[in-house]
Amino acid sequence: xxxxxxxxxxxxxxxxxxxxxxxxxxxxxxxxxxxxxxxxxxxxxxxxxxxxxxxxxxxxxxxxxxxxxxxxxxxxxxxxxxxxxxxxxxxxxxxxxxxxxxxxxxxxxxxxxxxxxxxxxxxxxxxxxxxxxxxxxxxxxxxxxxxxxxxxxxxxxxxxxxxxxxxxxxxxxxxxxxxxxxxxxxxxxxxxxxxxxxxxxxxxxxxxxxxxxxxxxxxxxxxxxxxxxxxxxxxxxxxxxxxxxxxxxxxxxxxxxxxxxxxxxxxxxxxxxxxxxxxxxxxxxxxxxxxxxxxxxxxxxxxxxxxxxxxxxxxxxxxxxxxxxxxxxxxxxxxxxxxxxxxxxxxxxxxxx
Numbered sequence: 243x244x245x246x247x248x249x250x251x252x253x254x255x256x257x258x259x260x261x262x263x264x265x266x267x268x269x270x271x272x273x274x275x276x277x278x279x280x281x282x283x284x285x286x287x288x289x290x291x292x293x294x295x296x297x298x299x300x301x302x303x304x305x306x307x308x309x310x311x312x313x314x315x316x317x318x319x320x321x322x323x324x325x326x327x328x329x330x331x332x333x334x335x336x337x338x339x340x341x342x343x344x345x346x347x348x349x350x351x352x353x354x355x356x357x358x359x360x361x362x363x364x365x366x367x368x369x370x371x372x373x374x375x376x377x378x379x380x381x382x383x384x385x386x387x388x389x390x391x392x393x394x395x396x397x398x399x400x401x402x403x404x405x406x407x408x409x410x411x412x413x414x415x416x417x418x419x420x421x422x423x424x425x426x427x428x429x430x431x432x433x434x435x436x437x438x439x440x441x442x443x444x445x446x447x448x449x450x451x452x453x454x455x456x457x458x459x460x461x462x463x464x465x466x467x468x469x470x471x472x473x474x475x476x477x478x479x480x481x482x483x484x485x486x487x488x489x490x491x492x493x494x495x496x497x498x499x500x501x502x503x504x505x506x507x508x509x510x511x512x513x514x515x516x517x518x519x520x521x522x523x524x525x526x527x528x529x530x531x532x533x534x535x536x537x538x539x540x541x542x543x544x545x546x547x548x549x550x551x552x553x554x555x556x557x558x559x560x561x562x563x564x565x566x567x568x569x570x571x572x573x574x575x576x577x578x579x580x581x582x583x584x585x586x587x588x589x590x591x592x593x594x595x
C-alpha cells in the first residue's frame with residue numbers, strides 16, 4: 243500500500259483553516275529549517291524559506307497555500323449545541339454525519355455534525371439540501387454552561403478524517419487542497435538546495451487564507467518581491483462521473499502535473515514549464531484558464547509592478563470533501579517539474595512581455 247512522505251502526512255493530520263494555520267505552518271517551518279538558508283513567518287502567518295543559491299535575479303517564489311476549508315463557531319445554544327459558519331467553500335451536504343475536531347485553548351475537542359433522522363423528515367424536508375445555517379456541532383455537552391467550558395465563540399473546526407492509503411499509489415484525505423501545494427513548494431526548494439542551489443534566489447512560501455481572500459499570498463509576495471512565481475495548487479481530476487472534459491480539459495489521476503495556460507499566466511513561464519517537462523520526461527497535461535485561475539496567482543500577478551506567474555496543479559478527485567483523492571505519482575511529477583524550472587533559470591533573465 244501507499245506510503246505517504248512523513249512531512250506530508252504530518253501536514254495532513256494538522257488542523258489549519260483560514261486564519262488559524264499555526265499547526266501546519268509550524269510543521270512546514272520545522273521541515274524547511276533542515277535545508278533553507280533562512281526560514282521565517284509573517285504577520286498573517288505565511289511561512290517563507292529562502293534558498294540563496296547564486297543570489298541573482300530573477301528571484302523565484304514557489305507558492306502553495308497551507309490553509310484548508312473549515313468551520314467557525316458562531317453561537318452556543320441553550321442545549322449546548324454549536325452553530326457554525328463556513329470558512330471556505332463547503333457543500334453543506336457533505337458535512338451532515340461527519341466527525342469534527344474543534345481547536346480550543348485546552349486542545350482538540352471532538353464533536354459530530356448531526357442531521358434530522360430520515361424517520362422524522364416530512365414533506366420537503368427529505369428533498370431540500372441542507373445549508374450551513376441548518377447545521378450544528380454536538381460535542382455531547384449537557385447545556386450551554388457545560389459547552390462553554392469546552393468551546394468558545396470563534397473556535398474553529400475541521401473534518402476528522404485521517405489520510406488513508408488506497409490502491410495503486412492513491413491516497414484519500416481531507417486538506418489535500420492545499421497541503422499538497424505547500425508540500426510541493428517545500429520539497430522542490432529542498433531539492434534545489436540539495437543540488438547546490440540555483441543561479442537565482444528561490445523562496446518557498448506556504449501562504450495563508452487562500453480559501454477566503456488570497457491575503458497571505460498577497461502580503462508575502464509584496465514582501466519577497468519575486469520576479470517570477472510558480473503557484474502550486476490542485477485542480478479537478480476529470481476521471482469521475484459528472485465532469486465535462488470539453489469544459490475543463492482532461493486531467494485524470496496519474497496523468498502527471500497540470501500546467502495552466504491563460505490570460506493571467508505569463509507566456510514565457512508557461513513555455514519554460516512545458517519545455518522543462520519535455521526535457522525531463524515529466525508527464526503533464528495542459529489546463530486552459532480564462533479570466534482568473536482561482537489560485538494565489540490571481541493576487542500575486544498583480545503585486546507591486548507585476549509578477550510573471552505560472553500555475554502547476556495536481557489532479558484531485560472530490561475537491562472540498564473529506565475524501566479528496568490524489569495520486570502520489572502526480573505529486574512527484576509536480577515536485578520534479580517545479581525543481582527543473584527553478585534550476586533552469588539563469589542570472590539576468592527577464593520575463594517582461
